[in-house]
Amino acid sequence: xxTVVARDHKYTTVADRIGRLIENGALKVGDxxxxxxxxxxxxxxxxxxxFQAYYHLEARGLIEARPQSGYYVKxxxxxGLSLPKCCEPIDEVMPVTLDDMISTVYHDLRSDKLVQFSLxxxxxxxxxxxxxxxxxxxxxxxxxDSCLNYEHIQGxxxxxxxxxxxxxNWGGALSEEDIVVTAxxxxxxxxxxxxxxxxxxxxxxxxxxxxxxxxxxxxxxxKVVEIPANPETGVDLNYLERAIPRxxxxxxxxxxxxxxxxxxCMPDDNKKxxxxxxxxxxxxxxxxxxxxxxxxxKTRPKTCKAFDKKGLVLQCGSFSxxxxxxxxxxxxxxxxxKERVTRLKRMNSVATNTLAQTAIAHFLQNGRYELHLRHLxxxxxxxxxxxxxxxxxxxxxxxxITRPQGGFALWIEMNxxxxxxxxxxRALKHNVGIAPGQIFSTQGQFKNYFRLSYGLPWxxxxxxxxxxxxxxxxxxx
Numbered sequence: 001x002x003t004v005v006a007r008d009h010k011y012t013t014v015a016d017r018i019g020r021l022i023e024n025g026a027l028k029v030g031d032x033x034x035x036x037x038x039x040x041x042x043x044x045x046x047x048x049x050x051f052q053a054y055y056h057l058e059a060r061g062l063i064e065a066r067p068q069s070g071y072y073v074k075x076x077x078x079x080g081l082s083l084p085k086c087c088e089p090i091d092e093v094m095p096v097t098l099d100d101m102i103s104t105v106y107h108d109l110r111s112d113k114l115v116q117f118s119l120x121x122x123x124x125x126x127x128x129x130x131x132x133x134x135x136x137x138x139x140x141x142x143x144x145d146s147c148l149n150y151e152h153i154q155g156x157x158x159x160x161x162x163x164x165x166x167x168x169n170w171g172g173a174l175s176e177e178d179i180v181v182t183a184x185x186x187x188x189x190x191x192x193x194x195x196x197x198x199x200x201x202x203x204x205x206x207x208x209x210x211x212x213x214x215x216x217x218x219x220x221x222x223k224v225v226e227i228p229a230n231p232e233t234g235v236d237l238n239y240l241e242r243a244i245p246r247x248x249x250x251x252x253x254x255x256x257x258x259x260x261x262x263x264x265c266m267p268d269d270n271k272k273x274x275x276x277x278x279x280x281x282x283x284x285x286x287x288x289x290x291x292x293x294x295x296x297x298k299t300r301p302k303t304c305k306a307f308d309k310k311g312l313v314l315q316c317g318s319f320s321x322x323x324x325x326x327x328x329x330x331x332x333x334x335x336x337x338k339e340r341v342t343r344l345k346r347m348n349s350v351a352t353n354t355l356a357q358t359a360i361a362h363f364l365q366n367g368r369y370e371l372h373l374r375h376l377x378x379x380x381x382x383x384x385x386x387x388x389x390x391x392x393x394x395x396x397x398x399x400x401i402t403r404p405q406g407g408f409a410l411w412i413e414m415n416x417x418x419x420x421x422x423x424x425x426r427a428l429k430h431n432v433g434i435a436p437g438q439i440f441s442t443q444g445q446f447k448n449y450f451r452l453s454y455g456l457p458w459x460x461x462x463x464x465x466x467x468x469x470x471x472x473x474x475x476x477x
Contacts, residue, residue, distance in 0.1 A: 011052035014043055015060075018053065022062050022076050033063060033071040061386040061458075075389045083231050084262075084400035084413035084449065102211055102439050105424060115465035118433040120260055120408045120453045121325050126379055128372045132324060132363060139358035147355040153346055155181025155331065156354070159361035163317075163331055166364075170292060171306030172333075180332045180341050181352050185290045185318035188332040189253070190216045191348070192314040195340035196284040197222055201250040204243065206235055208411075208440035208449075210260045213253060213288075224442050225249055231402045231411060234259060234266035237274060244281060251284050257301050258291035261440050261451035262411040263404025268302045275307040284337070287315045290330075293322050293373055295406040296381040311335030319360060321408070322373060327356040380408065380454065387454040390463055394470025410452040414473050420450040423469070423477045432465045 021027045033054070034042060040050040054071050057063045064074040105118055140146050154160070160176035167174040182188040197203065199221030205213060207226035217224060225247045228236045235254055243249060254274075256266040266274070278285050287304045295301060305315040314337055318330030329352065334341040363369060387410060391401055400413035414420070420436035427434055435453070437446025452469075456462050 009052075010045060011049045011056060014039075014045065014049070014053040015056040018057060019060070019062055022073055025076065027073050027076075029073050029076055031073045032069075033073065035070055060382045061389050075385065075392070081392050081395070081397070081399050081401045084402060084411055101421060101436070102215075105433070105435055105439060113431045114428075114433045115431060115461060116433050116456065117452045117454075117465060117469075118435040119455060120435075120451070121321060122376065122380070122408075122455050123457055125457060126376055126455075127324065128363075128368065131368055131372075132359065135359040135362040135366075135368075136355065138362050139355055143358060147358050149354065150351040151181075151354040151357055153351055154342060155179065155352060156357040156361050158365060159329075159357050160331075162361055162364035162369075166293075167305075167333075169300045170289075171302040174333060178333050178335075178338070180334060180338065180345060181357060182316075182330045182332055182345065183349060183352050184320055184328040185288065185316050185330040186212055186216065187345075187349065188316035188318070188330045189213065189286060189288060190220075191341045191344050192286045192316060192332055192334060192337070193217065193220055193222065193251070193253070194344050195334065195337045196251045196286070196314070202247050204240060204247075204249045204252040204254075206254055206259060207443075208261055208437065208446055209255060210288075211439045214442055226441065226443060229259065229262060229264055231262045231264055233270065234264040235270075235274070237270060237277065240274075241277060244283070249283065251286060252278060253286040253288065254304075255288040255291070256304055257289055258294060258404060258407030258409075260291065260407065261409045261435065261437075263402050263407050263409050265301055265405055271302060271304045272307045275304050275313060279308075279310050279312055282312070285313045287313055289315055289317045290321050291407040292317070294377060294380060294408070296377060296384070297405060301406075305333060308335060311337075314341075322376065323360065323363075323369065324356075327360065328353065329356050329360055377406075379457065380406075383454040383456070383458055384410070386458045387452065387462075387466065390466040391452070391470070394467045396470075396474050399473070408453050408455050410454060412450055412452055414448045414450075415476070416448050418448050418473060418477050420447060423450065423472055426472050426477055427469055430465075430468045432468050434469065 036047060036050045040047045058065060061075055063071050065071055157176060159181060160179040163179050164174040164176050193216060202223045202225050203217060204225045204227050206229040225243055227240050227243060234256060256271055258265055285304055289303050292300060292303060303315055305313045312335060314335055315333040332341055384404060388401060398415055402411045421438055424434050424436045435451040437449030438444055440446060
């Protein structure tokens with residue numbers, strides 16, 4: 001395996017330090033920064049490096065250059081709008097019901113006319129198409145059967161080995177035998193739900209959470225207990241502990257790292273506490289970690305699986321959000337439920353796409369994935385800041401907005417008089433698409449919330465889309 005050794009340029013180190021001062025409030029909006037010459041002297045760097053540091057911060061939307069004056073702090077994530085409030089769920093076990101709202105929101109995902117803020121995935125321009133194509137051609141030319149035959153039921157051995165190596169970053173120590181490759185993360189989640197539940201069982205989920213989870217549970221005849229989630233720290237563990245005996249919860253399914261749609265990241269101490277709490281009660285935890293690699297900080301957050309000592313955590317992941325959405329390659333680490341998950345996969349899909357598995361295995365084996373992730377994380381972080389800045393500028397002052405540290409989504413709270421679904425329909429007339437908050441709850445909550453995905457690179461078209469949404473919100477739709 002080739003190893004890519006990547007070092008941050010000196011200018012990014014300087015820029016990151018200034019960026020932290022802005023984010024921490026030590027440098028406030030409107031503050032003047034050192035001149036390029038003064039920064040060069042103070043930090044003992046060249047004028048070119050100092051200029052590049054400011055250019056980098058300018059590209060992230062944190063500072064601006066004013067003619068004949070210098071550089072000034074333009075935006076701080078702590079400045080402006082407040083965080084959205086938590087919404088207390090109805091304290092009932094609910095059969096899953098879905099209406100036509102999701103179909104309306106996602107009726108035309110590939111339309112070039114729409115500014116698609118509703119799609120939680122990276123734009124194709126952020127993906128390494130050329131290098132992936134080379135891996136596809138390598139797989140076709142070098143596999144003895146040109147990838148025409150069925151793959152092993154558990155998945156391509158080289159791919160599973162590469163996924164196992166990735167586990168080191170989140171505190172895991174997996175082997176290839178621990179992993180079952182699936183057709184995307186949704187198949188992994190569905191197989192894990194089937195392996196741990198029976199129809200009529202109650203499953204705890206975050207509120208709000210990704211609507212695809214509701215659809216999977218609906219197809220299995222399961223009931224939902226919605227657990228409130230803080231926009232920064234995730235699931236309310238105290239609420240969960242009280243809800244378990246009250247509703248006879250059999251399984252929990254949580255997105256602990258950069259939840260979709262609120263972007264919350266559960267602190268590692270809370271993950272450990274959650275795993276220990278459920279282990280005492282012998283309750284399985286299905287962990288959807290599809291966004292875990294898309295962190296903006298220096299280190300990847302741990303997973304609940306890292307604290308699992310009894311095999312009760314079934315971790316699920318995918319390359320759909322980080323590398324190739326259309327390849328549909330995911331995986332499950334089912335712990336003590338591996339035999340059940342493997343048997344269910346054999347019954348449902350037999351095997352996963354051979355060519356896509358082999359190509360991704362080659363891509364990872366040659367050290368290309370981590371380099372790609374570094375570029376993708378920086379792009380998403382920059383886009384997150386620019387989108388946040390635009391919402392702060394164009395939306396009413398009573399708007400609430402999250403401060404995600406990874407992933408794809410901003411969760412936006414509007415005035416209670418505004419219906420997000422009506423906003424969605426009005427915005428469509430202007431060729432702007434959003435995901436209204438109602439589709440992220442089985443209980444019809446979050447009517448004045450919506451998800452704004454920042455997977456599209458910043459552009460004048462993107463800014464115009466956010467401006468239109470802000471104008472509609474100011475008019476009360």
